[in-house]
Amino acid sequence: MRIGPVQPVMQELRQTLDESDWWPRLDADQQRRVLAAMVVRDIAAGRIVSARGAPVEGWLGVVDGLVKISIDSADGRSVTLAGVPAGGWFGEGSVLKDESRRYDVIALRNSRIAVMPRQTFHWLIDISPGFSRFLLGLLNARLGQFIAALEHQRMLGPEARVARCLARLFDPQLYPSTRPRLRLSQSELGLLTGLSRQRVNQALRQLEALGLLETSYGGVTVVSVERLDAFEG
Numbered sequence: 001m002r003i004g005p006v007q008p009v010m011q012e013l014r015q016t017l018d019e020s021d022w023w024p025r026l027d028a029d030q031q032r033r034v035l036a037a038m039v040v041r042d043i044a045a046g047r048i049v050s051a052r053g054a055p056v057e058g059w060l061g062v063v064d065g066l067v068k069i070s071i072d073s074a075d076g077r078s079v080t081l082a083g084v085p086a087g088g089w090f091g092e093g094s095v096l097k098d099e100s101r102r103y104d105v106i107a108l109r110n111s112r113i114a115v116m117p118r119q120t121f122h123w124l125i126d127i128s129p130g131f132s133r134f135l136l137g138l139l140n141a142r143l144g145q146f147i148a149a150l151e152h153q154r155m156l157g158p159e160a161r162v163a164r165c166l167a168r169l170f171d172p173q174l175y176p177s178t179r180p181r182l183r184l185s186q187s188e189l190g191l192l193t194g195l196s197r198q199r200v201n202q203a204l205r206q207l208e209a210l211g212l213l214e215t216s217y218g219g220v221t222v223v224s225v226e227r228l229d230a231f232e233g
Contacts, residue, residue, distance in 0.1 A: 016063045019177045025130030037120040049105040058117040061089040065111025083192040087177025141173040160233040162203040165193045167229035181221045
């Protein structure tokens, strides 16, 4: 379900594009065509951005907010595959394969989502070598992300899962706009890690005691991405 009307491209979108690694690889004419084709939608917290089984309109970018990519089983269990903060672009696999969405995309807070129509996406692949090279790197990073997520889910304890989840949000190819201060609540972090809010709170306290991060109301400040990414508990 979409909340609010389709909105024109705005300054906030331009800032997101300027911080995206693929945008400078386009020439001026390509940038104008992409901007003319893009739309921006506001999605309320808890609402579906794109539903599993729905036709894929295009490539999605988070201009503001936070979304999760998840799958629900027939018996009601939910598995979060990834979280995407502001500045992240995702869904390229579904656009490339010309298939229905295989997962739900849900806004964890009020979010602003940019949509590059699939026709524009495929046109860029055909005409822009720079965009195609970027896309190869992005797909490789995405594969590494999901392999790591599976490994963490099966082999790591709660503290390490929280640490690695936070570290993944700093991947420069996937999320180039991430800042040291993450506006991320314990409930949201629980949804991304599959842990309860209480268990996330315990994990954050341990990681803070080790000097890897600092907690404050409504967010987390990461002190060392490298140490978080190497943390095993």
